[in-house]
Amino acid sequence: xxxxxxxxxxxxxxxxxxxxxxxxxxxxxxxxxxxxxxxxxxxxxxxxxxxxxxxxxxxxxxxxxxxxxxxxxxxxxxxxxxxxxxxxxxxxxxxxxxxxxxxxxxxxxxxxxxxxxxxxxxxxxxxxxxxxxxxxxxxxxxxxxxxxxxxxxxxxxxxxxxxxxxxxxxxxxxxxxxxxxxxxxxxxxxxxxxxxxxxxxxxxx
Amino acid sequence: xxxxxxxxxxxxxxxxxxxxxxxxxxxxxxxxxxxxxxxxxxxxxxxxxxxxxxxxxxxxxxxxxxxxxxxxxxxxxxxxxxxxxxxxxxxxxxxxxxxxxxxxxxxxxxxxxxxxxxxxxxxxxxxxxxxxxxxxxxxxxxxxxxxxxxxxxxxxxxxxxxxxxxxxxxxxxxxxxxxxxxxxxxxxxxxxxxxxxxxxxxxxx
Numbered sequence: 553x554x555x556x557x558x559x560x561x562x563x564x565x566x567x568x569x570x571x572x573x574x575x576x577x578x579x580x581x582x583x584x585x586x587x588x589x590x591x592x593x594x595x596x597x598x599x600x601x602x603x604x605x606x607x608x609x610x611x612x613x614x615x616x617x618x619x620x621x622x623x624x625x626x627x628x629x630x631x632x633x634x635x636x637x638x639x640x641x642x643x644x645x646x647x648x649x650x651x652x653x654x655x656x657x658x659x660x661x662x663x664x665x666x667x668x669x670x671x672x673x674x675x676x677x678x679x680x681x682x683x684x685x686x687x688x689x690x691x692x693x694x695x696x697x698x699x700x701x702x703x704x705x706x707x708x709x710x711x712x713x714x715x716x717x718x719x720x721x722x723x724x725x726x727x728x729x730x731x732x733x734x735x736x737x738x739x740x741x742x743x744x745x746x747x748x749x750x751x752x753x754x755x756x757x
Numbered sequence: 758x759x760x761x762x763x764x765x766x767x768x769x770x771x772x773x774x775x776x777x778x779x780x781x782x783x784x785x786x787x788x789x790x791x792x793x794x795x796x797x798x799x800x801x802x803x804x805x806x807x808x809x810x811x812x813x814x815x816x817x818x819x820x821x822x823x824x825x826x827x828x829x830x831x832x833x834x835x836x837x838x839x840x841x842x843x844x845x846x847x848x849x850x851x852x853x854x855x856x857x858x859x860x861x862x863x864x865x866x867x868x869x870x871x872x873x874x875x876x877x878x879x880x881x882x883x884x885x886x887x888x889x890x891x892x893x894x895x896x897x898x899x900x901x902x903x904x905x906x907x908x909x910x911x912x913x914x915x916x917x918x919x920x921x922x923x924x925x926x927x928x929x930x931x932x933x934x935x936x937x938x939x940x941x942x943x944x945x946x947x948x949x950x951x952x953x954x955x956x957x958x959x960x961x962x
Contacts, residue, residue, distance in 0.1 A: 584791065586791050586792065587791065640955065641955055662874070663874060663875070666871055666874065667875065669867070669868060670789045670868070670872065670875070673930075676930075677930050677932060680926065680930075680932055681932050681933065684933060698956060699955065699956060700954050700955055700956060701952070701953075701954060703945050703948060703949060703954070704945045706933045706934060707924070707945040708945070708949060708954065710923045710924055710932070710933075711920050711923070711924065711946060713923050714919035714920045714921070714922055714923025715916050715919045716919070717919055717922075717923065718916070718918050719912070719915055719916065719919065721885065722915045725878075725881075725882050725885075727882060727885060727886050727889065727915070728886065728889060728915075737909075740908050740913070741912065741916060743908060744908060744953075745949075745953060745954050745955070746953050746954070746957065747906070747953050748950060748952050748953040749905050749906060749908070750846055750904065750905055750906070750950070750951050751903060751904060751905060752951065
């Protein structure tokens with residue numbers, strides 16, 4: 553996923569750059585990508601229309617920049633929360649919790665990330681493919697260290713991303729009951745991931 | 758979720774109705790909801806522009822009709838595939854497989870369902886809330902019958918919907934390797950759901 557963006561260096565330029573990003577994030581969430589124009593963005597950011605193009609060649613390049621930034625924000629947030637955890641179990645638990653708390657603070661992340669499906673399907677594919685790739689690397693290590701079972705780690709990565717995303721949706725959109733207690737919800741999820749769902753006397757293979 | 762649609766009764770009217778739905782499904786997938794006009798739909802369906810309004814009061818009501826129809830199609834497909842299964846384990850396995858095979862045949866289902874997030878957030882909420890409600894009913898039964906553990910079944914329903922959706926995405930968008938063998942992928946998923954992910958000597962609670 554490539555984007556041609558002129559990263560600013562002076563303090564003024566940095567402020568303008570961030571004002572553009574903030575306005576765009578807000579407008580894409582409220583009105584959607586297709587209905588938002590560059591003029592809407594510069595007007596909300598309080599800058600001259602032409603200034604936009606000092607930083608971004610197009611609305612699409614701005615969107616791509618936002619998408620990459622969000623993916624970095626998610627990774628950084630999770631990484632910082634699991635840095636001091638030693639077991640894979642704790643890493644997964646804190647990772648899911650970090651993701652949910654992040655999208656709670658920034659609920660429009662779902663909108664903007666999933667909207668890539670309607671802007672350029674390849675962006676959506678790249679987003680999850682690259683997330684899965686990093687996930688698989690961590691899972692493979694845990695298999696080698698004997699912490700998790702030797703299942704197909706690529707399939708496992710999509711299972712875990714699916715769980716995290718849908719539990720996040722439940723909390724952010726307040727679907728169903730008791731969504732305030734994120735710790736409790738994550739405990740249920742981890743119990744299921746640890747011990748399985750079914751009552752069975754068969755030993756773990 | 759309500760929609761005011763005049764369901765047709767004569768053979769001609771039924772054909773026209775379905776031609777409109779088919780054209781809309783195709784155009785919403787290709788160009789998105791917002792970029793598709795009623796004129797685009799009638800023109801692709803090969804009918805006079807005014808005819809549209811004999812069936813649907815608006816583009817939005819047509820979209821809602823499609824969304825409800827898809828949700829019924831998914832439920833009917835899953836129900837038919839699990840009708841003769843007796844254990845919850847088999848029902849879950851066949852249910853996931855039925856969903857994946859359905860979205861493989863109709864990959865634009867994701868687009869159209871998730872696009873509700875950008876058309877009217879309440880539609881998206883309703884869609885998953887009502888799906889979860891039915892899921893919970895089935896899971897609660899299985900808890901009572903001693904087939905699955907007494908976890909919070911609402912949380913469990915989002916976990917299972919998340920897994921199914923993201924595994925479906927992996928297959929439909931061909932993310933990663935070996936996506937042709939749906940049976941094998943579902944076996945990995947069910948192994949994980951049955952026995953858990955982590956290697957632990959702790960007994961199942």
